[in-house]
Amino acid sequence: MPTSNARLPPVPRACLLMVVGGVCRGRVMVRDGVVDDEFWAVVASLLSAHGTRRGRPWNDHRRTLEGICWWFRTRSPWWDVPEVFGLYQSLWKRHKRWSVDGTYQRMLDAVIGSDLSDTIVVELIWVDSTVVRTRLHAAGARKDTGGLSNHKKSEIAEPVMFLVTSMIEEATEYHDLLVGSDMLGTAEQVLLVTSEEPDTTFALLDKLEEPEFPVRAVVSVSMLKEGWDVKNIYVIASVRSMGSNLLTERILGRGLRIPFGQRNGNPMLDTVEVLSHRSLASLLKQAKSLLAQTLGDRVDEASMVVNPVDGRYAFGVDIGAGGELPADVSFPESGTVEFELPGFAATDPTQDKLFDLDPDEVAGNSTRHNGLMVTTLDDRANAGAAANEALKRVLTPRTPGGATIPLFLPFVVTRWVRDRFTLASINLDSVESLGQRFAKDNAPTLTRKAVDAERDSKSEAHVVICDQVEQAIASQTVMPFDTIENDLVGRLIRTNAVEASVGELNVAVGVAKAFLAGAEVTEETPRRPEHGRLATARLTEWIAAKQISSPAREVRPVRWPEPSERYETRPPADRQVVTSSCEFVRVYPYAGYAEAVYEINSFDAYSTEFVLADLFERSRSVRAWVRVDENIPLRVTYLSGVVQRQYEPDFIVIDVEGVHWIVEGKRDSEMGAPIAIPKRDAAAAWVNTVNASDEVHETWSYLVASESVCSAATTWDALKSGGQVHR
Structure with a gap:
C-alpha cells in the first residue's frame, strides 16, 4: 500500500467504466x-x-x-x-x-x-502470496512528461484497503485483526460494514476521500451499497472465493478509480492491487484465463516481460491468440511478470479505449504500456519501498564545477513594430501604372423605352412598350478634379506610419498626381464620387501593403530555480543500465549525473539528448549543465509561417570559460527540415539580442548538433567542431 499523504497536483477525476457483464455466466x-x-x-x-x-x-x-x-x-x-x-x-x-x-x-x-x-458460480483467481497489479491508464496519459516535477499546490489522497468477507462473524474477526497493535493499531482506522451496523456507518463511506478521515481499511460482507464511488481504494482483498463474476467485477470496480485523475508515473500510485491465495508460479500457469478476464479483446496484442528492470526497456515474448503463451516459456518461481500492450495508454475520460484501442493509433507506433503485472509480495514490498523513497526525496540544485546558483536566465520578449515609412520611397511609375486600372469610368447606362397604343381586330385599344435602339448615360453628380485630388492626398496622409509633416504632404501631392495621370483624370474629365472613392481606396491599400514590421526584442533576466526544490514521482534508474537505444525508456528518470545541476534527469531521445548528457559528464571542458524542461524559463521565439511560436531548447551548458550555451541535438533527417531552419535562425538571433543587452552579464552561444555528430564526438570541443555554432 502506498505511503500516506501522497501529494500530487489536483486534476479532474476520471473513472474506468467497468464491464459488469458477468450476467452471461x-x-x-x-x-x-x-x-x-x-x-x-x-x-x-x-x-x-x-x-x-x-x-x-x-x-x-x-x-x-x-x-x-x-x-x-x-x-x-x-x-x-x-x-x-x-x-x-x-x-x-x-x-x-x-x-x-x-x-x-x-x-x-x-x-x-x-x-x-x-x-451463479464462476471461479475467480484470488491469491494468497501474490499481487495482481492492474495499471490504471487515465486522462492525460499520452503526454507523459516524466522528469522532475515542482508541485506548488497539492492534493492529498490517503490509500484505503477494501476487504471482502462472506459472513458477519468473519468480517468481525478480520476487523479485530486489523486493529491490532501489529496492524493498523486503532479501531478508528478500520470501518466495519455489515447489515448489523447502523446507518451512520454507511454514511461514513462517503468520507473516505477526505484527507483528514482516519479510516485506512474497509471490511465488508459481500457488497456495498449501490452507487458507492471512492477513488482512493488501492488494495482489494477477498477471504472467500467470489460467488459470481458479477460480484467480482463490482468489487474490482471499487479499485478502478484514479485518485488524481491521471497517471503520475509512480508505480504505487498508478495501480490497484488485488491480493490472492496462490503462488506466483501456479497463477502464471493459468495466465490464459487471467489475461482473457483482464485484457479482453486486446489479449492477442499483449507481450510478456519477466523480471523487468526499471529504466531499461526489454522486448517481451508475444502472446498468442486467446492468451496462449509459447510452449517453451518458463515461468519464474518468484519476481515480477509484466504483460504489455501496444500504443499509448488510454486518454479518453471514460477509458473505453483501455480495452478497445483504435488500430490506427497503434499502426507505426512502437510505444508500449503496461496493462497487467503479476508479482510476489516481496517484490511488491521492495517496489513500494522504492516508490516511497522517491516521493519523499527532495531534489535541490547543486553547484557542480563551481557554477553559480541561482542562474539569471535571459527572457526575451519579442514585439513586432511597424518600420518607419515615407511616401518618398514609393515608385511613381508603379503608382501611375496602378492608376491605369481606373482609367475607364463604367457609369451605368439607361435604356430608352417607347410607349405606344394600338387597336386589335376587335377595335380594342392596347398599350405597347418596347426598347429603343439608342441608350443614354445616366445623369450623375460628378466630382470635380480638385476634389478628387484633395481627397486622395488626405487619405495618403492619414495612412498608418505616414508622418503628418509638410514634407510628406508635398510627396503625397506628387503621388496623387501620378495616380490621377494614369487614370486619365483631368479637370476636363471629372469622375463620379463613387468611382473616385473606389480609386483612392485602392491606392491607399496598395501603399499600406508596402509598409513592413520588424521584431523588437526586450531582454529581462529571470531568476532560476525559483523555487529550488523539486520532486520525482518515479524511482529513478541508474543511467548505466542503458547501454543502447534499444534499452532506453523515453522520459524515464535517470540518476548518476555528477555535472548536472540536478542529479536526476529524463530525456525524450537516446541518440541526441541521452548521448549528449553522457558527453557532458565525460568532458573536462564542461563545468555544469541543465536539462531544459517546463520548469525552466528559457524559450526561443520563432515564426512558423505568420504565426509566432516558442520552443524549448534541450540543454544549458556552462563551459570552463564561463560561456553559457544553448545546446540542441537533432536527428539527421531534421537538420534541414523546414521547421528546424526558422528555429535555428531564431536561436541565433536570440543569442545576438542577449549578448547586446546591458541587462545580461554573461556571454551566451548557441550550438546545434546532428545525431551523427553527437555519436561521433567524444569531447565538448569535438562537439563544437562538428556542430553548428552561433555566438
Missing part, C-alpha cells in the same frame, strides 16, 4: 447466446424503466442484452456479434449507456437479492 447463459426466462423475470422491469425516447423506439431490450452477453462470453470484437442480436453499433452504445447510468449495478443488486444468486 451460469444460469444466465444456459443456452448459447440466450438469456433464460428466470433471469429475465428478475431484470426485465429494470430495463423497461428506460421507457420510450424521441424518434426511433429502443431495440428489444432482451435481444440487446443477449447480444452483449454473447460478446462478453466469446470475447469477440463487437463487429463479430451475430446480426440476430441487432447492429453491433447499437449493442455497444447500449452497453456503454447501461455502464454509465447504473443499469448493470441495479441488475446485479436484483440478482443477488433473488433466488438466482446461489446458482
Whole structure:
C-alpha cells in the first residue's frame, strides 16, 4: 500500500467504466447466446424503466442484452456479434449507456437479492502470496512528461484497503485483526460494514476521500451499497472465493478509480492491487484465463516481460491468440511478470479505449504500456519501498564545477513594430501604372423605352412598350478634379506610419498626381464620387501593403530555480543500465549525473539528448549543465509561417570559460527540415539580442548538433567542431 499523504497536483477525476457483464455466466447463459426466462423475470422491469425516447423506439431490450452477453462470453470484437442480436453499433452504445447510468449495478443488486444468486458460480483467481497489479491508464496519459516535477499546490489522497468477507462473524474477526497493535493499531482506522451496523456507518463511506478521515481499511460482507464511488481504494482483498463474476467485477470496480485523475508515473500510485491465495508460479500457469478476464479483446496484442528492470526497456515474448503463451516459456518461481500492450495508454475520460484501442493509433507506433503485472509480495514490498523513497526525496540544485546558483536566465520578449515609412520611397511609375486600372469610368447606362397604343381586330385599344435602339448615360453628380485630388492626398496622409509633416504632404501631392495621370483624370474629365472613392481606396491599400514590421526584442533576466526544490514521482534508474537505444525508456528518470545541476534527469531521445548528457559528464571542458524542461524559463521565439511560436531548447551548458550555451541535438533527417531552419535562425538571433543587452552579464552561444555528430564526438570541443555554432 502506498505511503500516506501522497501529494500530487489536483486534476479532474476520471473513472474506468467497468464491464459488469458477468450476467452471461451460469444460469444466465444456459443456452448459447440466450438469456433464460428466470433471469429475465428478475431484470426485465429494470430495463423497461428506460421507457420510450424521441424518434426511433429502443431495440428489444432482451435481444440487446443477449447480444452483449454473447460478446462478453466469446470475447469477440463487437463487429463479430451475430446480426440476430441487432447492429453491433447499437449493442455497444447500449452497453456503454447501461455502464454509465447504473443499469448493470441495479441488475446485479436484483440478482443477488433473488433466488438466482446461489446458482451463479464462476471461479475467480484470488491469491494468497501474490499481487495482481492492474495499471490504471487515465486522462492525460499520452503526454507523459516524466522528469522532475515542482508541485506548488497539492492534493492529498490517503490509500484505503477494501476487504471482502462472506459472513458477519468473519468480517468481525478480520476487523479485530486489523486493529491490532501489529496492524493498523486503532479501531478508528478500520470501518466495519455489515447489515448489523447502523446507518451512520454507511454514511461514513462517503468520507473516505477526505484527507483528514482516519479510516485506512474497509471490511465488508459481500457488497456495498449501490452507487458507492471512492477513488482512493488501492488494495482489494477477498477471504472467500467470489460467488459470481458479477460480484467480482463490482468489487474490482471499487479499485478502478484514479485518485488524481491521471497517471503520475509512480508505480504505487498508478495501480490497484488485488491480493490472492496462490503462488506466483501456479497463477502464471493459468495466465490464459487471467489475461482473457483482464485484457479482453486486446489479449492477442499483449507481450510478456519477466523480471523487468526499471529504466531499461526489454522486448517481451508475444502472446498468442486467446492468451496462449509459447510452449517453451518458463515461468519464474518468484519476481515480477509484466504483460504489455501496444500504443499509448488510454486518454479518453471514460477509458473505453483501455480495452478497445483504435488500430490506427497503434499502426507505426512502437510505444508500449503496461496493462497487467503479476508479482510476489516481496517484490511488491521492495517496489513500494522504492516508490516511497522517491516521493519523499527532495531534489535541490547543486553547484557542480563551481557554477553559480541561482542562474539569471535571459527572457526575451519579442514585439513586432511597424518600420518607419515615407511616401518618398514609393515608385511613381508603379503608382501611375496602378492608376491605369481606373482609367475607364463604367457609369451605368439607361435604356430608352417607347410607349405606344394600338387597336386589335376587335377595335380594342392596347398599350405597347418596347426598347429603343439608342441608350443614354445616366445623369450623375460628378466630382470635380480638385476634389478628387484633395481627397486622395488626405487619405495618403492619414495612412498608418505616414508622418503628418509638410514634407510628406508635398510627396503625397506628387503621388496623387501620378495616380490621377494614369487614370486619365483631368479637370476636363471629372469622375463620379463613387468611382473616385473606389480609386483612392485602392491606392491607399496598395501603399499600406508596402509598409513592413520588424521584431523588437526586450531582454529581462529571470531568476532560476525559483523555487529550488523539486520532486520525482518515479524511482529513478541508474543511467548505466542503458547501454543502447534499444534499452532506453523515453522520459524515464535517470540518476548518476555528477555535472548536472540536478542529479536526476529524463530525456525524450537516446541518440541526441541521452548521448549528449553522457558527453557532458565525460568532458573536462564542461563545468555544469541543465536539462531544459517546463520548469525552466528559457524559450526561443520563432515564426512558423505568420504565426509566432516558442520552443524549448534541450540543454544549458556552462563551459570552463564561463560561456553559457544553448545546446540542441537533432536527428539527421531534421537538420534541414523546414521547421528546424526558422528555429535555428531564431536561436541565433536570440543569442545576438542577449549578448547586446546591458541587462545580461554573461556571454551566451548557441550550438546545434546532428545525431551523427553527437555519436561521433567524444569531447565538448569535438562537439563544437562538428556542430553548428552561433555566438
